[in-house]
Amino acid sequence: GAGVSQSPRYKVAKRGQDVALRCDPISGHVSLFWYQQALGQGPEFLTYFQNEAQLDKSGLPSDRFFAERPEGSVSTLKIQRTQQEDSAVYLCASSLRTPNIQYFGAGTRLSVL
């Protein structure tokens, strides 16, 4: 596709459920980033991939959060045993190389009830 695609756009989960959020980056983009945006706040960095290698996961808030990009293209952010504080918009971005301009998807809005 022409841009970064994220699915689903909206996800409602009961507390304790596991969720998986998908990101399709722009074709050919080497770098992929995940950010978490709480209501009324700026995005906060979660993790970064260069191709299939996860080079930085310093922003993941707990070991319940896990991200992968096994073939260096599509990425999945998984949250296990969701908590109410996980409610946020999760943004994915990709760039051709690092450092460079990051192109963002529309995000997945996660609501944990």
Place this chain on the structure above:
Amino acid sequence: AQSVTQPDIHITVSEGASLELRCNYSYGATPYLFWYVQSPGQGLQLLLKYFSGDTLVQGIKGFEAEFKRSQSSFNLRKPSVHWSDAAEYFCAVDPSSNTGKLIFGQGTTLQVKP
């Protein structure tokens, strides 16, 4: 602590008036600097960036920003605001200049009065 500060949480301007959104950062070296805009339900769209060189940078939609090293600032300006500019604006910094990891300010919500 290293941070990006947008002092104005909410700004209201009249259509046709000029606009300046402030951004300050606290990093030792000159980082890469960005301004993004986010409309409701949308992702972030890049308005402009500063990597090096001329400190006055031009972006899309008639926006410009000026990097001032002495003030650690990267303020966004537009000479005449249009109603369609109403959105949330984020200043962002790549402090290491080689990882691409962005640090964002908390954002400024722009409201445009007719």
